[in-house]
Amino acid sequence: MTDFATRTSATTRFESQRFTDFPTIVESIxxxxxxxxxxxxxxxxxxxxxxxxxxxxxxxxxxxSTVMVQKDSTAKSLxxxxxxxxxxxxxxxxxxLVINKLMEDQGVKPDEIRFVEMPxxxxxxxxxxxxIDAYFIGEPHAARAELDGSGRVLYHxxxxxxxxxxCVLVATEKLIKERPAMVKDLVRGIAESGEWAETxxxxxxxxxxxxxxxxxxxxxYVLTQPPxxxxxxxxxxxxxxxxxxxxxxxxxxxxGKPIEMKDLIDRSFIPAxxxxxxxNVN
Amino acid sequence: xxxxxxxxxxxxxxxxxxxxxxxxxxxxxxxxxQTAGMADEAREKLNVGFLPVT
Numbered sequence: 376m377t378d379f380a381t382r383t384s385a386t387t388r389f390e391s392q393r394f395t396d397f398p399t400i401v402e403s404i405x406x407x408x409x410x411x412x413x414x415x416x417x418x419x420x421x422x423x424x425x426x427x428x429x430x431x432x433x434x435x436x437x438x439x440s441t442v443m444v445q446k447d448s449t450a451k452s453l454x455x456x457x458x459x460x461x462x463x464x465x466x467x468x469x470x471x472l473v474i475n476k477l478m479e480d481q482g483v484k485p486d487e488i489r490f491v492e493m494p495x496x497x498x499x500x501x502x503x504x505x506x507i508d509a510y511f512i513g514e515p516h517a518a519r520a521e522l523d524g525s526g527r528v529l530y531h532x533x534x535x536x537x538x539x540x541x542c543v544l545v546a547t548e549k550l551i552k553e554r555p556a557m558v559k560d561l562v563r564g565i566a567e568s569g570e571w572a573e574t575x576x577x578x579x580x581x582x583x584x585x586x587x588x589x590x591x592x593x594x595x596y597v598l599t600q601p602p603x604x605x606x607x608x609x610x611x612x613x614x615x616x617x618x619x620x621x622x623x624x625x626x627x628x629x630x631g632k633p634i635e636m637k638d639l640i641d642r643s644f645i646p647a648x649x650x651x652x653x654x655n656v657n
Numbered sequence: 658x659x660x661x662x663x664x665x666x667x668x669x670x671x672x673x674x675x676x677x678x679x680x681x682x683x684x685x686x687x688x689x690x691q692t693a694g695m696a697d698e699a700r701e702k703l704n705v706g707f708l709p710v711t
Contacts, residue, residue, distance in 0.1 A: 384700070392704040400706050412706030495708065515709075542708075550703075557703055587709040 379652045380564020387557045396494045397465050410550040413542045417624045418467040423634050428548035430641040431612050433562050435542035439605030440470055440532035441517035444509045446525055453481050459508035462493040470511040472623040473536050502526050513541050514597040515589050562644040567652040569607035578656045612640050
C-alpha cells in the first residue's frame with residue numbers, strides 16, 4: 376500500500392515501518408518519531424483520550440480476524456472455553472471488546488475465561504505448544520495455525536460482527552496540519568491499492584507476503600479461503616462504526632471518559648472516487 | 658588499412674573487451690538509476706507504522 380502511494384506521489388516517499396507489538400507503536404507516536412501508523416481502533420481512541428493529538432483517517436480493512444482453538448478441541452462456542460486460557464493481542468483491541476460482547480451474549484461470566492495478552496506472531500506457536508487454548512487475532516496469524524494443522528476456526532470475525540474493524544490508519548494532527556498533501560497521497564494510495572487487492576487477491580498475496588514476512592501460501596489462503604475472510608472495501612470510518620466500538624470500550628472500562636467522534640475522525644483526505652490502483656506484479 | 662595481422666588482432670581484442678565492458682557495466686542504466694535515485698532522495702520521507710497483522 377505504501378509502495379503504491381510512493382509511486383503515485385510526486386513529493387513523498389512512504390516507507391513501511393514494521394513493528395512487532397502495539398506498545399512500541401504507541402511510544403513512537405508519543406515521542407514524535409512516528410507520525411502515521413496503522414493501529415487497533417480502541418488504542419487510537421485511548422491515545423486521543425490521553426490527550427495525544429491523533430486522528431483516525433481511514434480503515435486498514437474489514438473482517439480478517441479469527442477465533443482459533445486447538446485442532447482437537449471439542450469447543451463449539453465460547454461457552455465451551457470456560458476455564459481455558461484465551462490469548463488476545465491487547466486489552467485495547469477490538470478483538471477483546473468483541474469477545475467480551477460475545478461472552479455476555481452467551482452467558483459466560485468475565486472471570487470464567489482467563490485472558491492473556493500476547494504479541495500476534497507468537498500466538499500460533501503458543502497454541503501448537505498447548506500453552507493457550509484459544510486466541511482471537513487478525514490474519515495471517517490464524518491461518519498459520521490452520522495450515523500447520525495445530526488449530527481450527529471457531530469463529531470468523533464477520534460471523535460475530537459483520538464488517539468488523541480491527542486496524543485503522545492514524546496520523547498526528549501535526550502531520551495533518553503541516554503536510555495535508557502528503558496525508559492525502561497516503562490515504563489515496565491505501566484506498567486505491569485496497570480496491571486493487573479486493574479484485575486481484577492472488578497477485579495481492581504475492582505482493583504482500585514479503586511485508587508480512589510470511590510464506591505466500593499463507594497470505595494467499597487468507598485472501599481466498601473464504602474470499603470474504605478479509606475485505607478492503609467500505610474503508611471509510613463512519614461515526615456509527617466507531618461510536619459502537621467507543622461505547623463498548625467505555626463499558627469495558629478501557630476508556631475512562633467519552634470522546635466526540637468529530638474530534639477522533641477526519642474523513643477529509645478520502646478520495647471521492649476510489650479507482651483500483653494500476654499495479655503490475657509481473 | 659591494417660596490413661599487419663598483429664595490429665588487426667590487437668584492435669579486435671580491444672574492441673571485444675570494450676563491448677564486453679559496456680555489456681557488463683551498462684552505463685546507460687546507471688545514468689537512469691542515478692537520476693531515479695536522486696529524484697527519490699529529493700522527495701520527503703514519511704514512515705508509516707504497521708504490525709504484520711490484518
